[in-house]
Amino acid sequence: MEIWRQRILDRIQELGLDDQEVVRRSKVNRSFMTAFRNGTVPSIENLQKVARAVRLELSNLFQDEKKQSITLEVVYEILGGEMWAPARHASREFPLSVLDEDLVSLEVTTDQYRSRGYRLGDILSGPKQSRNFHNLIGLDCIVESKDGKRYFKILGKRDAKGNYTLRSFEPEGEELSGVELKWIAPIKMIFRN
Numbered sequence: 489m490e491i492w493r494q495r496i497l498d499r500i501q502e503l504g505l506d507d508q509e510v511v512r513r514s515k516v517n518r519s520f521m522t523a524f525r526n527g528t529v530p531s532i533e534n535l536q537k538v539a540r541a542v543r544l545e546l547s548n549l550f551q552d553e554k555k556q557s558i559t560l561e562v563v564y565e566i567l568g569g570e571m572w573a574p575a576r577h578a579s580r581e582f583p584l585s586v587l588d589e590d591l592v593s594l595e596v597t598t599d600q601y602r603s604r605g606y607r608l609g610d611i612l613s614g615p616k617q618s619r620n621f622h623n624l625i626g627l628d629c630i631v632e633s634k635d636g637k638r639y640f641k642i643l644g645k646r647d648a649k650g651n652y653t654l655r656s657f658e659p660e661g662e663e664l665s666g667v668e669l670k671w672i673a674p675i676k677m678i679f680r681n
Contacts, residue, residue, distance in 0.1 A: 492535075492549035493524070499542040514541035564630075564638075565595045566612075570656060572630065572638045590616045592630050592673040594640065601640075604628065604657050610680055612640075614673035621672055622646055628657075630673040639664070643672065 500510055507521035514520075514537040524530060530538070532546075539546045565575045572594050593613040596606050606612065614630060624643050631639040631654060644653030647666060654664040 493527075495549050496538060496542060496544065497525070499544055503542060505542070510538060510541055514538045564593065565597045566601070566640050568598045568600050570600075570640050570661065572640050592616050594630055601657060606678070607680065610678055612675045612678055614676040616671050616673045618671045621652060621669055624672060624674045627674040629675065631667075632670045632672075634668040634670045636670075643674075 500507075505513075507525075510521055511518055514534075516534050516537055520530070520534060520538075524538070535549075536546050539549060564572050566572050575595065591613050592615075593611055596608055596610040596612065599608055612628075612630070617624070621643065625645060627643055629641065629643045631641060631643070633639070639654055641654040641656060641664070644655045644663070646652050649666070651666045651668050654667050656662055
């Protein structure tokens with residue numbers, strides 16, 4: 489069991505709280521504690537709520553902890569033309585210390601994105617989101633549309649129907665309008681060898 493998880497569980501026991509009281513104090517979903525005890529990795533927001541509820545500082549949960557990491561397996565790659573697809577060759581793996589469990593990662597396999605600062609071989613990664621896209625306008629994003637098309641583009645403005653524009657990285661590149669999004673992952677991490 490992870491040290492941070494054990495510290496929270498020890499503190500709950502120390503304070504003599506049951507799971508219902510922790511949920512009440514932290515204002516998380518009722519099923520949270522069951523999932524937490526079963527090893528589900530919480531969002532940083534929920535972890536912080538629970539830590540506060542049992543009077544622990546989030547930063548203290550990870551002190552003196554050996555580096556924990558998950559393995560980020562690259563299963564997709566960016567092709568030319570701002571599209572992405574399943575990786576064609578054996579995937580390389582990269583250690584990544586994060587709490588976010590729904591990451592999408594691409595490997596840059598073309599020089600086409602050098603103007604945006606991405607290099608051949610870079611691994612781009614971000615958390616997958618299926619709502620609240622309007623907060624991501626202007627960001628470089630990995631995108632899947634509801635019709636199954638996959639893009640690596642800049643999220644543009646939303647239209648009256650609730651669909652979005654996907655802008656090209658290149659001034660002369662294709663801009664797509666009226667795209668109905670299934671999910672989107674803004675680039676938050678770049679791994680460079």
